[in-house]
Amino acid sequence: MKNRTKGEIYEVKNHPLISIIFPAKNEGENVKNTLDSLFSVDTNYSFEVIIINDGSSDDCCDFLTTYNHANQVKLFETDGIGAASARNLGAAKASGEFLIFCDAHLQFEDLWIDHIVEPLLTGKSDAVTPAIASFGNSDFCGYGMTLKSNLRIKWNSKQNGLFETAVLPGGCFIISKKVFEDVGGFETGFKIWGHEDVELSIKLWLFGFRCHVLPNIKIIHLFRKTHPYEVSYDEVYYNLLRMAYSHFNTHRIQKCKKLMIHVKANPIESQVLLDGVKKQRRAYFQKRKYDDDWYFAKFNIDF
Secondary structure, three states: OOOOOOOOOOOOOOOOOEEEEEEEOOOOOHHHHHHHHHHHOOOOOOEEEEEEEEOOOOOOOHHHHHOOOHHHEEEEEEOOOOHHHHHHHHHHHOOOOEEEEEOOOEEOOOOHHHHHHHHHHOOOOOEEEEEEEEOOEEEEEEOOEEEOOOOOEEEOOOOOOOEEOOEOOOOEEEEEHHHHHHOOOOOOOOOOOOOHHHHHHHHHHHOOOOEEEEEEEEEEEOOOOOOOOOOOHHHHHHHHHHHHHHHOOHHHHHHHHHOOOOOOHHHHHHHHHHOOHHHHHHHHHHHOOOOHHHHHHHOOOOO
16 A cells, blocks of 8 residues: 555546445534545545435535535536436436445445445345444444345344345445446436435345445444434335335235325336336346245345
C-alpha cells in the first residue's frame, strides 16, 4: 500500500473503478455524515459517488453545492420514483465496473471497499455484503439475511470466512455491473418501498449467481423505528405479490396472498396481473437455472 494521507483517493493501475450508489429521501444530516465517513477512510480504489435524491422535502442534499468532495459526487434529482427505481437509476448513471449499493445512513471502516470487492475479482462470489452493525447498539451485528416462514427477514449469525446468504441486505452490498444488468437490476415494477433486496437476491440465486457475506468487514447502519416518508400496506403487499408471481410456483403465490392480512388480496392481485407480471414470469422461468423449490430448500426456509 502506498503512503498517503487518510482519505486520499487516487487512480490505481489495473484497479477497476467502483461506483457507490446512495438513494436518499428525507435523510436529514445522514447523507453528509455518511459521505464524511466514506471520504475519511482508506482505500486503494478509485470510486465515484452517485446520489439519487428521490423527492426529498428536507433539503438533505443541499450541502453538496459546497461540499469538499463534490467533484466525486454525481447528484440526480427524482420525484418519488421509489427505492428500487432510484437504485436502478444510480446503476444506469454509474461509470464503474462494480456497483456498491448503500443506504444513506452508514459509517465505514478503513479498506472496506478493498475487502468486499476481492471475492468478486477472484471469482469466489457474484455479490457480497459486509457485516452490518447497529448505531448505538454494540450488541447487534447481522451477517446477511434469510427468510422466516412468513417471508419476514431474519439476520444470519456469524460464520467463519466467506459464506452464502439467502438475502443480501439492501443497506450495503457490492455486485458487478455486468451481473446486475444480466438479471435486470432491481425489480422495475415495484412501488415505493418493500422487498427490493429480497427479490433481487432470489433472482440472483435462481439465475445461477452467488451471494455471500464477508463477516470480517463491518459497516455501521442507522436502524430507524419509522420511515422518514409514508409507506402504505397496499404498496408493500403489491411488491410482495409481484415478487411471488415473478419467481414462485402457484402454491407459494397463494401462501403470499394469505400473508396480506391488512388489505384485501384480490384487488392487489388484479393490479399486479394488469401490470403485466405474467409476461415477466414467463421470461424469468425461461432464463432461470434453478426453481423456487431449490432456493427454499437450499436455505432451509419453510415456505
